[in-house]
Amino acid sequence: MVWTQRFEREAGDLLDLQDEVAAAVVARIDPDILLIEAGRAQVRAGAATGASAYELLLRAIPAIHRLDQAGFLAAGDWLRQATALEPDYAPALAWHAYWHVFLLGQGWAAGQEQEAMAAAERLASRAIALDPLDAQALTILGHVHAFVHHRVEEAAALHRRALALNPNLAMAWVFLGMAESYLGEHAAALRRLDRYRALAPCHPHAFFFDAARAVPLLLLGRHAEAAAVCRAAIALQPGFSFPQKVLLAALGHLGDREAAAAVRARLLAIEPGFTLEQALQRTPLRLAGDRALYRQGLRLGGLG
Template identity: 30%
Template sequence: MQFIFADCVLDPDRRELTRAAETVAIGPQVFDLLLYFIQNRDRVVSKDDILEAIWGGRIVSESTLTSHINAVRKAIGDSGEEQHLVRTVPRKGFRFVGDVREAQASDSPSASGNDAAPAPARAALALPSKPSIAVLPFQNLSGDPEQDYFADGVVEEIITELSRARWLFVIARNSSFTYQGRAVDVKQVGEELGVGYVLEGSVRKASDRVRITGQLIDATTGGHLWAERYEGTLDDIFELQDRIAANVAGAIAPQVELAEIERAKSKPPASLNAYDCYLRGLAHMNRGTRESVAEALPLFHRGIELDPEFAAAHAMAAWCIFWRKVNGWMEDRPHEIAEGVHLARRAVEMGRDDAVALTRGGHALAHLAGDLDSGIALLDRAVFLNPNLASAWFLGGFLRTWHGESESAIEHFERAMRLSPVDPELYRMQAGMAMAHLFAGRLDAASTWAEQAYRNLPSFLMVVATIAATRGLVGRQEEAQRAMEQLRALDPTLRISNLTDWLPIHRPEHLTKFADGLRKAGLPE
């Protein structure tokens, strides 16, 4: 049996570790420690567990244990700072957190001596526990072999960008590039690499312009999920590679997530694992209605029960509570806010390198605990970890809106919509644009964006309030009053005096403008 993770293969029978197809020199105890981590990857192993398993219970110095753990990390391309594969759990121990696939070792070569015999097909690998993708080398259709390097560079950048999404298992370049120059069957690639999705594409150059096409395919069915074409000039090749890679990665990730949600929906409830519960929760949360959020929250809680260290599930549960607050749905406000703050803090503590956990947890924490500065810092870190995560951009835009940075907020919303133009949360981005333009004094733009968001979710309290305020500020009194009637129906408790309990508006002049518009529309003091 072999254990395959990242770009490594660990073969216990041969006591061999390879990384990027190269053998890694590793000491016997370091090898045993790595194998122990992998075999016990479903739990945190304590220092006492390690001493018993590797040193037979003998007492060894703290520095010896530390040096062996560092040697394990170095051998597999990890480090104490990154902890992508071996994570330190403070005051508890260590856990191997990388995705591992198990495969039978290859049979010995035939002794027939027939060198011309075709190589046997690779054994099918089991799919990892999270969504998985391979990016195949793009075809160079230019008729110019010199352009191969450009096509390869684009693929390498896409692999790098996709790898920033910790929820996505991405096959390393050295494995996917073994298919270069070969006619492939996508289903076979999926079986051989153990992935659910394959991205393939082509590059065509004409004069100083280049056209790149890409298509995302479900490797289990062969069905096409997404296709797009990008064009640009070769004035700055590296800038073009970076831009295309970011656009492709930003577009693909939501498509994979939507496809995974559909898979999770088709599973019988009794067979759901933590990630399935999380995906089902996302599907409900994206709809944004009171009923759908009420269905989402128990699913995230169930995901936490199945995996107490699932940072993103904690973050999404906290975010559901935030959404209840911002729409006036809370029934026990102090209790729910305390629960949301607890979940959000757990999310950002456990998910310090998880962009999704930092995004949702940080945003919920800013709202529920009233700390905009810390929330912005957490969202900025999420963008640093994954610049292609649309939710990190638009939720960071919201926090900047409340902080009084309208122009920066608008840039964040625009970036999110460029990254994911058909996102199921587009109405939230539109709502953010409306509020940012309102604070910037562009009432027509604010009204237009609010109307777009309203068409997608009429029960969004903030959107209805924005419509009422903009109508009130421009003197369209009848329309303002109609919007106010709906606002009062959605939340009868809302008053001018409790606006800051609802939305964390930082600048007094922005609060005054918003309150003035709502007052003119008829909101009581």
């Protein structure tokens, strides 16, 4: 059993229901099957010698999701091995680029931020060159452009291209929503994120994808809603720093100093020495008003 869900609609909507069921199956089945295969690869890992690039990729994916630092760094080694074994294996290149995005976002690049940024761009671009019709690789490249290099308009175009190829790719809906929010289009961003939630509400990346909703909510001044979204995402993955930062900004605006102090302590345990200046350098937010609101929230939350 991979996945079950019950759909209830009026009897006259059968054609729409067929489309909805088909979209949900496409959105859910690929990531779920991938994680099942990854679990099998983990079981085989102890006895296997000479693992293939595909097996190495499967070992890496759950470690990326768990975000335990030691396991996450091991995943980077497996992905390097996979791309060394098969330099033209586009999925491994795309996942390795995605790994670098988390490495940077978690503050784990250890003084090698520029090298990690360049690697993310190179790996994602190579994946697209090898397979221009790989929608996931396209949207990963888009996210690299947006988050790593702050080339947000280019990112949005890549996400739209990915959705033209696969309109049921949950990751692309999320990353397009994030890009639109970076550009100040927060209402549009929420609509994209609504589409993701309709397609794949229990996606394996939900700890990340759900948290994305907090950004437009925060910047629309809906601070209590943003805080609730962040808390739910943190419950799924306490080691992920992104929702901790948005939650800290939301609590700062809400004036909840006690809760903000606890969040700040958790954030600094994940990223020791993280500062307000670093937060502003990393954020791709384009509009001056959005950057000022984010800055003020973090400052009120006690980040110096």
